[in-house]
Amino acid sequence: MIGNEQKRTFRIALDAMGGDFAPVNEINGALKALEEKEPGLNLEIVLVGNETKLKSIIRRADYSGNDLTIYNASDVVTMDDDPTQVLKKKKDSSLYIGMDLLAKGYVDAFVSAGNTGAVLSTATIILGRIHGVSRPTIASYFPSFRNYPVIVLDVGANIECKPRFLYEFAIMGSIYANQMLGLEHPRVGLLNIGEEETKGTETLQQTYELLKQSQMNFIGNIEGRDVLMASADVVVCDGFTGNVILKFAEGVYSLMKAKFKQYSKKSFIYALMLIIASPVLKKIFKDFDYQKHGGVPILGVKGVVIVGHGKSTPFAIQNMIYKAVEQVKKEVNARIENALNPTAISEQNLKG
Amino acid sequence: MIGNEQKRTFRIALDAMGGDFAPVNEINGALKALEEKEPGLNLEIVLVGNETKLKSIIRRADYSGNDLTIYNASDVVTMDDDPTQVLKKKKDSSLYIGMDLLAKGYVDAFVSAGNTGAVLSTATIILGRIHGVSRPTIASYFPSFRNYPVIVLDVGANIECKPRFLYEFAIMGSIYANQMLGLEHPRVGLLNIGEEETKGTETLQQTYELLKQSQMNFIGNIEGRDVLMASADVVVCDGFTGNVILKFAEGVYSLMKAKFKQYSKKSFIYALMLIIASPVLKKIFKDFDYQKHGGVPILGVKGVVIVGHGKSTPFAIQNMIYKAVEQVKKEVNARIENALNPTAISEQNLKG
Numbered sequence: 001m002i003g004n005e006q007k008r009t010f011r012i013a014l015d016a017m018g019g020d021f022a023p024v025n026e027i028n029g030a031l032k033a034l035e036e037k038e039p040g041l042n043l044e045i046v047l048v049g050n051e052t053k054l055k056s057i058i059r060r061a062d063y064s065g066n067d068l069t070i071y072n073a074s075d076v077v078t079m080d081d082d083p084t085q086v087l088k089k090k091k092d093s094s095l096y097i098g099m100d101l102l103a104k105g106y107v108d109a110f111v112s113a114g115n116t117g118a119v120l121s122t123a124t125i126i127l128g129r130i131h132g133v134s135r136p137t138i139a140s141y142f143p144s145f146r147n148y149p150v151i152v153l154d155v156g157a158n159i160e161c162k163p164r165f166l167y168e169f170a171i172m173g174s175i176y177a178n179q180m181l182g183l184e185h186p187r188v189g190l191l192n193i194g195e196e197e198t199k200g201t202e203t204l205q206q207t208y209e210l211l212k213q214s215q216m217n218f219i220g221n222i223e224g225r226d227v228l229m230a231s232a233d234v235v236v237c238d239g240f241t242g243n244v245i246l247k248f249a250e251g252v253y254s255l256m257k258a259k260f261k262q263y264s265k266k267s268f269i270y271a272l273m274l275i276i277a278s279p280v281l282k283k284i285f286k287d288f289d290y291q292k293h294g295g296v297p298i299l300g301v302k303g304v305v306i307v308g309h310g311k312s313t314p315f316a317i318q319n320m321i322y323k324a325v326e327q328v329k330k331e332v333n334a335r336i337e338n339a340l341n342p343t344a345i346s347e348q349n350l351k352g
Numbered sequence: 353m354i355g356n357e358q359k360r361t362f363r364i365a366l367d368a369m370g371g372d373f374a375p376v377n378e379i380n381g382a383l384k385a386l387e388e389k390e391p392g393l394n395l396e397i398v399l400v401g402n403e404t405k406l407k408s409i410i411r412r413a414d415y416s417g418n419d420l421t422i423y424n425a426s427d428v429v430t431m432d433d434d435p436t437q438v439l440k441k442k443k444d445s446s447l448y449i450g451m452d453l454l455a456k457g458y459v460d461a462f463v464s465a466g467n468t469g470a471v472l473s474t475a476t477i478i479l480g481r482i483h484g485v486s487r488p489t490i491a492s493y494f495p496s497f498r499n500y501p502v503i504v505l506d507v508g509a510n511i512e513c514k515p516r517f518l519y520e521f522a523i524m525g526s527i528y529a530n531q532m533l534g535l536e537h538p539r540v541g542l543l544n545i546g547e548e549e550t551k552g553t554e555t556l557q558q559t560y561e562l563l564k565q566s567q568m569n570f571i572g573n574i575e576g577r578d579v580l581m582a583s584a585d586v587v588v589c590d591g592f593t594g595n596v597i598l599k600f601a602e603g604v605y606s607l608m609k610a611k612f613k614q615y616s617k618k619s620f621i622y623a624l625m626l627i628i629a630s631p632v633l634k635k636i637f638k639d640f641d642y643q644k645h646g647g648v649p650i651l652g653v654k655g656v657v658i659v660g661h662g663k664s665t666p667f668a669i670q671n672m673i674y675k676a677v678e679q680v681k682k683e684v685n686a687r688i689e690n691a692l693n694p695t696a697i698s699e700q701n702l703k704g
Contacts, residue, residue: 145610156545159553193508193595200592201511224599228607240552243545244593245600247576252604255580258497259636270632277629280622284611 009042010325013107014317016049017076017094018114020310023049026113027057029317034067036318043325046107048073048098073097079310083117087125095119099126102303109304109324111295113312119305120157120298127303130333132340135165136300137239138307139173140246143287144230151177151186152227152235153299155242163206166190166236167214171339172299173234174216179330180323181233189222189232191241196221207236253288294319297327299336304328361394362677365459366669368401369428369446370466372662375401378465379409381669386419388670395677398459400425400450425449431662435469439477447471451478454655461656461676463647465664471657472509472650479655482685484692487517488652489591490659491525492598495639496582503529503538504579504587505651507594515558518542518588519566523691524651525586526568531682532675533585541574541584543593548573559588605640646671649679651688656680 014030016023030045037043044067047054051072058068073094077086090096095114102110103126112119116138124136139153153169154161161169170188177186190208192200197208199221211218222231227245237245260281264271274281294316295308304327306320327333366382368375382397389395396419399406403424410420427444442448447466454462455478464471468490476488491505505521506513513521522540529538542560544552549560551573563570574583579597589597612633616623626633646668647660656679658672679685 143607145607145614159545191596193511193592193599224596224601225603225606227600228603229610240545241593241596244543244576244597247545248579248597248600249576251577251580254577255495255497256636258581262497263632263636273629273632277625277633280615280625281629284608284615 007042009044010109010328011044011046011107012321012324013046013048013071013098013101013110014321015094015098015110015112015114015119016047016054017073018112018310019308019312019317020079020113021312022113023047023054023057025312025314026317027054027061028314029312030068030321031061031063032314033318033321034063034065037322041325043067043321044069045321046071046098046101048094048101049076050074050094071097071101077115077118079115081115081118083115083121086118086122095122096126099123099303099305102305103127108328109306111306111308111317111320111324113295113308113310113317113320116156116307119307123298123301123303123305127301127305130300130302130337130340132168132337133172133300134168135161136298137165137169137172138296139176139299140242140296142227142235142246142249144228146230148181148183149287150227150230150233150235151181152191152237152242152246154237154239155246155296156239157298159238159240159243161203161238163203163210166203166207166238167210168300168340170211170214170216170218170234170236172336173236175335175339176297176299176332177233179332179335180326183233185217186233187219187231188216188234188236189219189226191224191227191235191237192221193223194221195223211236249288253285256285256288294323297323297332299332302333304333359394361396362461362680363396363398363459364673364676365398365400365423365450365453365462366673367446367450367462367464367466367471368399368406369425370464370471370662371660371664371669372431372465373664374465375399375406375409377664377666378669379406379413380666381664382420382673383413383415384666384670385673386415386417389674393677395419395673396421397673398423398450398453400446400453401428402426402446423449423453429467429470431467433467433470435467435473438470438474447474448478451475451655451657454657455479460680461658463658463660463669463672463676465647465660465662465669465672468508468659471659475650475653475655475657479653479657482652482654482689482692484520484689485524485652486520487513488650489517489521489524490648491521491528491651492594492648494579494587494598494601496580498582500533500535501639502579502582502585502587503533504543504589504594504598506589506591507598507648508591509650511590511592511595513555513590515555515562518555518559518590519562520652520692522563522566522568522570522586522588524688525588527687527691528649528651528684529585531684531687532678535585537569538585539571539583540568540586540588541571541578543576543579543587543589544573545575546573547575563588601640605637608637608640646675649675649684651684654685656685
């Protein structure tokens with residue numbers, strides 16, 4: 001089994017033109033991923049993008065390995081492009097072509113730091129939804145009191161949700177947390193404005209019922225403050241609420257940095273105090289820096305797709321590639337399909 | 353004019369039985385408010401609650417002023433009471449009687465650290481809504497990059513909102529920020545998941561239109577991260593979203609405290625670093641401590657009502673009393689009524 005695992009090659013397509021600092025950060029991230037990969041991992045990266053540009057940058061980097069290839073794509077999807085127009089007007093873009101490589105099975109996963117909305121809609125249409133999934137979702141990592149992050153979903157793919165959608169998010173999130181964070185029975189919490197079953201909108205009340213009757217480790221409603229305190233491992237909410245708190249948490253990081261600067265300017269003593277404490281403060285605030293996790297998965301589509309922040313650093317790109325490999329290895333998508341199409345096997349997965 | 357202002361007496365009813373530490377914190381807060389009030393302020397506090405209990409505690413405090421009176425109420429509304437049942441079953445409660453004193457004009461404002469839902473529903477029914485107000489709302493203070501807080505409303509009174517409700521929240525919030533924070537043209541932002549006019553639910557898109565056409569200083573949609581960065585002075589959202597981020601922000605404070613403790617235990621050096629930096633860290637995190645602001649206003653009812661956290665300290669109670677006085681002085685409610693029932697005067701108010 002182990003020998004078999006080692007022989008397998010993981011081929012990851014990287015949207016080399018996607019991010020704000022593409023293709024430089026993308027190429028450097030890919031090179032770092034190849035150089036620093038764990039021993040025994042057979043990793044191949046396919047850079048999708050303008051061949052001429054990519055070649056000239058790689059030449060400068062002086063990389064000679066044969067595990068980095070280029071697949072030409074002459075066009076680019078920008079951050080301003082309408083996500084729904086990619087399929088009509090940008091068939092030569094690195095995003096479309098990279099996703100197509102995944103759909104055709106030429107690669108095992110697709111990674112992009114480009115236009116998230118465009119990646120989502122392209123993934124949904126080109127790859128299609130996993131059987132049993134009503135709506136693909138974007139899951140995100142939140143900092144928490146514990147040593148591992150909290151998974152919150154949806155964070156923006158679906159701004160209005162039916163109870164069934166939220167129920168499916170819970171299943172997908174549970175499987176993801178189980179496989180990717182190694183939590184045996186991930187605790188699922190429904191984000192609400194009070195703990196009582198009767199709190200919140202009718203949609204949330206109905207979702208509560210669905211979750212209560214499920215085989216998941218549902219711990220009930222949780223409130224905003226419980227997210228960071230990690231009262232649950234998987235937090236389920238609609239994409240509007242999830243997106244607002246995701247960005248609010250980003251705001252916390254920005255506010256802290258701004259406040260530190262503000263006080264340092266105010267007084268030399270304050271500046272000194274903050275410099276002295278900076279090693280530990282950096283550790284504490286690192287968790288609020290979303291770059292750390294690299295990217296987040298689009299769950300519910302037939303293929304492993306990781307989306308990252310437009311400002312992704314090479315380090316973030318590197319981590320996204322590793323996350324993609326891990327998600328392929330752990331067969332997260334097959335587990336989601338099993339869980340949503342109940343058989344004897346899926347019951348186990350839900351518990352697992 | 354100044355002489356006239358000085359002669360006016362502000363009579364504030366305090367729900368002496370409301371909070372988790374009632375009546376001790378309430379009495380101590382009232383005494384502090386009287387002792388430390390600004391010179392020239394004629395303040396009278398009416399403690400509403402169990403006369404025997406209150407008298408025995410006040411006797412121990414050895415207070416001899418005649419600006420503190422007691423109005424007996426034999427019953428108490430607890431945190432577990434159903435808000436809608438107060439009017440039917442708790443007519444002898446300090447909450448009901450205190451609100452009734454306000455409705456009858458015996459006091460100028462009512463302050464409570466009790467069951468927020470019960471205070472809200474009691475205020476709405478006993479005081480009634482200001483003419484032109486569809487739904488009373490609870491506005492809250494958020495920490496921000498600036499020296500003054502950001503006003504967010506609604507934070508839990510109305511979990512689902514029509515565009516008209518959100519529009520009215522914007523008006524009430526603008527007037528409140530103008531009068532209470534002294535902002536000449538408060539910038540109003542609509543909390544959404546993107547800046548574009550077409551983002552978010554249909555309700556938000558329609559609200560955007562209403563706000564754009566208004567005379568308020570509407571700056572458009574803002575995102576979660578903009579709240580803390582104070583991109584707007586008044587943030588408008590439905591009570592579900594507002595409540596989630598209010599509690600999420602509370603979670604930030606708890607998480608920071610927990611992380612500081614965690615790292616201090618981890619290493620002596622870290623502990624030392626944090627101790628050295630603690631004077632400036634305390635200043636930075638003070639803004640996240642909701643006790644600081646004391647309480648928050650219920651806006652849109654015919655009377656000044658301030659609600660506080662159940663765990664309100666005497667200091668918080670004291671601040672709530674001062675906030676109540678200021679809101680009466682600034683005639684916030686009359687201004688809201690004018691603004692929502694347009695005449696030549698109200699136009700001026702809207703512009704701030």
